[in-house]
Amino acid sequence: MVDKTVEALIAILGVEKVFLPGGAQYNASLSSYFSPQAAAVHPACFVAPQSVADVSAVITSLTSRNSHESHDFAVRAGGHTWFSDANSAPGGVTIDLRGLNSIKLSADKSTVSVGSGATWDAVYSQLEREGLSVAGGRVAGVGVGDLALGGGISYFGPREGLTCNQVTSFEVVLANGSVVVADEKQNADLWWGLRGGSNNFGIVTRFSLRTFEQGLLWSILTLNPLTEVDNQARIYGEIMAADNYDVNASFLTGWVFASQHGVSATLNQLIYTRPAEGETPAFYKPILELPAVSSMSATATVANMSTIAQNAVALQKPQAARYMTATTTFVPTEDMIRATYEAFSASLSLVQGVAGIMWAVSIEPLPPQIYKRSGADNNALGLSEHHGSLAIGLVSPSWSDAGDDEVVYGAARSLMADIENRAKKLGAYNRYIYLDYAAPWQEVIKGYGEQNVKKLQELRKRVDPGKVFTNMVKGGFKIPEEGH
Ligand SMILES: Cc1cc2nc3c(=O)[nH]c(=O)nc-3n(C[C@H](O)[C@H](O)[C@H](O)COP(=O)(O)OP(=O)(O)OC[C@H]3O[C@@H](n4cnc5c(N)ncnc54)[C@H](O)[C@@H]3O)c2cc1C
8 A cells, every 4th residue: 555655756756756566667676786685675665756856856755744654765876785774765765866867078078967876887988988087986887876975996096086086066955855066165065075974964966077088997807826925915015005006006905715616815906097008017017926826817908997897797796696895994014914814714714604605805905195185185084184005905795595694794794803903903903984885883984083073963963954864864874973
């Protein structure tokens, strides 16, 4: 039976934009999430706005009902956050932004205006026709929406900065239904807060992103035997030092245990964004000289960003397996890389019995070249006060059976705690927790630092005094309450 909230939404939007349980469009919406955990959340309805006016009408309707009649709601863009409730409201209303997917280059080509429901691969494809790109996500299907609101790690990051810092303006629907623009001049506090503040202030309907000229990228995946870990740690520690980091490089390293193949190995993903024709980037020579697990290492390719993003989907297909991520941040010294490997190694006993487990830990560069670039003070992440290179540690396992979820979550949690303890002992710990990789138990916004939390609380009082996006939008990472 359709309740009054849903009836009101149908009256406002028309039946074609409200998807009810049992319908083909409702089922298609469920199957469009990346993780099976997110796809298992069943809202009372999905609504599919096609314009900013639709979004405003939906918010106005949802917030104007008596509290006993109102529904919680959730906002989704690309649907790539893995945990249930982040991007769908159980028994509530899920606002699916995928209809807002326009991509329009400015007349002078310096910015591109992107609807929040677009995916990064679509943005790349369009810009490549002009020899341009933006600093966005690395895998096709990931949404512009949250990646740009949570920080945003891109292959172009060291050269261009975090994705959130590329946003020259946001168009936002606030809790009272009003549509505002936030940029350097208007609502500058909101412009700052949305760069890291995710879904705490409103629904972003459009992003203007800075563009840059871009040709083909060089990339390779390599696997080394675990006997090379000491060399891996030495090389990574050396080239991650801020003075040595090459801004055209995006060097991810880590380890993987794949039960299906019975293999454990070091996995490196090497990207170079301004390759010289026919040459292997010198920056990567030391790592490429290590002995490889030859049958599994790929050969280098040179391709555009949209092709790389499309090819990356094959590594982890949507809903092919259960999935999660959790994260931590540390200084990537040689000792810390070795300590992270030791923590990975110790954690294997916790997951070896899990059916279909792929237990992957990766270390992603966060040199100051990324976090200090493009107006680093103009975001809420609290990174600009740091100096020197940081790295993001990520655990991103996949596995077969829902019955093993808690085992895997528990193992990831204890692995993160182990890495953090080792980092504290080595003086390499950093409190920052990257929102877009975080697990639901992690206190992301607290990690932005006390001063920024206070500023975010003040901003919330101004733009959402009724705390609609805190209390009615329960999923995602919330600004801590005053006094906590
Ligand atoms: C396969 C894969 C590849 C990835 N690659 C990268 C990568 O290269 N770089 C990187 O940094 N991260 C990456 N991530 C992590 C990714 O950034 C996060 O999962 C992010 O949440 C994806 O954004 P989305 O729009 O798809 O999120 P959704 O799941 O749709 O939304 C996530 C959260 O953001 C909120 N939200 C979304 N859109 C809006 C909006 N317009 N207004 C207000 N709130 C909104 C939602 O309410 C929700 O809480 C990857 C994840 C996966 C699964």
